[in-house]
Amino acid sequence: MYSHPLLDKGAELRGARQLGKDPTQPVSSSEIPATLSSSSDSDTLATGDSDVRNRTIALWTDRSDPVYLICRTGEEFKQWRDNLIRACHQVNFATVDRPLDPVEAQSRLKDYWRVLVRPPYTNDPHHTNELIKHPLSKTTEEKQSEYCVKMFASLLFLSYPELENVQTTTKVTLSNLLGLSEWLTMKHLIVKHLASLCFTLPGLKDELFLQLIKQAMLSDAQTKRLIRRQFPVSPRSLRPRLPLFCARLRSVDEVAGRRKARAICSQLKPPITSPVRQEFRIPSERCIQLGELSKQLTMDAHLVFPAPSFIGLIRPEGWWPLVAVWECLCLVLPLFLPSPPVLHCLELLISIYHDADGSVREGMTNGGLSAELARYAAFCRDALTETLRFGGRAEVPSALEVASISIRNPYTHSYPFSIPIYLPSGAVYEVISFNGGSEFTYVIQQIVRKLDLSVSAQDSSCLFAIYLRLNSSGRAPKYIYLNPNWKMCDVISLYEQAVLQLDQENEQQKTRLEDATAELVFRVQAFAWKRLKKLQATQIKSLITMLAHQLHSDFLSGAYQVLPTGSELLDLVAYLCRIDHYDYSTLQRQRETDLNQLIHDYFPKDWLRNLAADSRSIIQLKLLLLDRWGRLCQQPVDSHQIFDLKPVSESRDEDVVTTSSVHASFSYLRALRNLASTRFGTTAFASRVFNLPGHVESQLVWLVPQEMQINLLISSESTGQWTGGMSRSRSVQDRVQRSLTCIRSIPYGAVLSFGGQRSGAFFLVYVDRSSHGKRGTKFPAPINGASTATYSMNNRDAFIIPNPMTRHERVSRSSRTKDETWLRKLRIHLTDLNSVLELTDTLVYFMNLT
DSSP: OOOOTTOSSSSOOOSSTTTTOOTTSOOOGGGSOSOOOSSHHHHHHHTTOHHHHTTEEEEOOSSSOOEEEEOSSHHHHHHHHHHHHHHHOOOOGGGTTSOOOHHHHHHHHHHHHHHHBOGGGTTOOSOOSSOOSSOSBTTSOGGGHHHHHHHHHHHHHHHSOOOEETTTOOBOOHHHHTTOHHHHHHHHHHHHHHHHHHHHOGGGHHHHHHHHHHHHOOOHHHHHHHHHHOOOOOOGGGSOOOGGGSGGGGOBOTTTSOBOOOOOOTTBOOTTTOSSOOOEEOOHHHHHHHTHHHHHHHHSOOEEOOOBTTGGGSSOGGGHHHHHHHHHHHHHTTTOOOOHHHHHHHHHHHHHHBOTTSOBOTTOOSSSHHHHHHHHHHHHHHHHHHHHHHOOOSSOOOHHHHHIIIIIOOSSOSOOEEEEEEOSSTTOEEEEEEOTTOBHHHHHHHHHHHTTOHHHHHTTSEEEEEEEEEOOTTSOOEEEEEOTTSBHHHHHHHHHHHHHHHHTTSTTOOEETTTSSOOEEEEEEEEOHHHHTTSOHHHHHHHHHHHHHHHHHHHHHTOSOOOOOHHHHHHHHHHHHHHHHSSHHHHHHHOSOOHHHHHHHHSOHHHHHHHTTOHHHHHHHHHHHHHHHHHHHHSOOOGGGSSTTOOOOOOTTOOHHHHHHHHHHHHHHHHHHHHOGGGOSSOOEEEEEESOTTOOTTSOEEEEEOSSEEEEEEEOSSOOOOOSSOSOOOOHHHHHHTSEEEEEEEEGGGEEEEEEOTTSEEEEEEEEEEOOOSTTOBOOOSSSSSOOOOOBOOTTTEEEOSSOOOSSOOOOHHHHTTOEEEEEEEEEEOSSHHHHHHHHHHHHHHHHHO
16 A cells, blocks of 8 residues: 655645555546546536545545545646645654664655645756746735745845945955845845745745745755865864953943944954945846845944954855855744654754764764754754744744854854843843743743752742843933843834834934844842841842842932932942952952942932032042941841841851841831831832822822732822931921822732733722711822812712621621721733833732742
């Protein structure tokens, strides 16, 4: 019995099962079972109508009679046949990692190729430098033929790039062309164009992968010709790192929150600073093949890559046509996958060059072409596995990915991309490696391990997250919450597209790639204060110091809405000096910074600007800071009193610096908590709240989630100003003016449900027990100094619950006659969707703790 190679698993399309014929051929009358139904279609088949038999497909299942599909035309029959063959095929993932001989893999790949492609290309699965005239895939619609031809023209331009100098009208050699920033920009635009086509027209995915498979396969003659022309490759250990992702080029200016000027190393070409910039264009022959894409490659090239000149010198020029195709595969595989038959062809292609266990095949370790392609095949295997397991992406490849693949070349194929993730404490960063399908959850786990925060993460003392930092001149940086389940490369691509779109107004302006790369920051999203105090000093040092710096950074930028007095501010800064530099003698001995820089970093800029008018005030500030700092150093630190006066099982020889740093960090947090206990938290969400009794809907409300409750805060009418003197203010009225007022605290036990919408709307339903009279009475404003407007209750805003007892909270008998239980439905308008996601995740974290 003949079994087609595509129909070895799952349901079978058996058109000629008994006679051993090709199942894709039309059904003959002798193959139809004798027991037919009385339908007209079955009668027609039994009479032996040849035209109907040529348009009939028999669909077999395991335990039932076949079902006959009669197509209207021969073209429709071919489309149904090809699509059913692909639908019936199932890849056996249990055998994907089974070692496969290269000769056998190539033979099976050719068998699949004959079934999947159109007749002109069935016997030609090898690389070519000629443009195709028809689509390769049988399932591609005729109206998409033009797109398929343009896609192949784009791949040809990647494999055989041609640029000519506008001034001299001479073509650039390949070795020089590969090191041009203009070429890397065009390469990025081509990959974006191919990905966008497949996202817009999903039917082109199979066509794209079949074209890539064809261009990645070599015939025996082509392989011998390339091997004869190869020469030794430069040692890989001598190749410099890609400077783009080195954090030296992406340091953060702690003063204004902007990027500093970057010092480009000597191996990079400075395309922007050069006084005479060369211009390049695509030859007319290539422009005709590319069509409208050629205009996009020149008009949309606003991005400048850091192009090292050694790119064209690391391998023979004859290898580039194949290397370009494999680079394109590395960039496309994390985005989406083709149908199962084409996917299996791709797996066979990878098996030709690379074993399933991750090792390079024997005979390919000579540094030649096969070893070069084996590294790309290893990367593609990992990308394929990740996409099968976690799914594809939603955005086109970013320029960062194209630069990494082009300049680095995935010698270490596991995680070829890297980017600095900044920490709250100034310009400190951690370089994190990731792949095309990595989510932010993986990045968070990496940083937690590097910073030794595993204990606090396992104990649920803190919730960590990655934020996108937006810097603007003259304003404090803004942090955008990124969902842990989002793909990291998708966010980088979206940010890059937004930056380029903003820069399109100035056509002459070029944007450096490092300026268009997103700045990601690792921050504490939420913390449980009671749990933090139960951890040991050695376990919590990294976390507690990072949290203190994060809150102080928010305080300086205005995101922490508390205004302390000058004396209170001195105490906070003295604690930070104790955390970072232990004592003043250590600061002088290290010579990393001085007292002037500490004052510049730890005090608000506006406050220092007011003091700068009088030089004596600055001197007085230094003396007062040294006095407060010296007092902290003289105070003995008892390790048993750091955490709520409870003894902690620590080693006797605990480092004094660690203990004092942890003690100072907790002292800083306690001092900040004493300023405004209802504001003590990481993020305050700006919002407008509706349906809240006694509140003016137009007034801004800050939502502050805490460990046991969520607080609704408003600013007082009189905004306090920074005092110039250092004395502590003793005025109660001044204290009221310079603090937030809590208008409502909602315990998590009273919350029934909550959720948000994409528009920024957030809903919170909770049980409210208030001591008031009948429904419809006016509620006075619960705060002193706030608006005195009152609102009457109606059935839409709140109503009495029939059963006053809830499972969340018990009410004593004495208060049942006085209090009524109300169901409040708050409608909250936040700034954007990211705030909705952050607030939702924060509330879920705190509610799981309780």
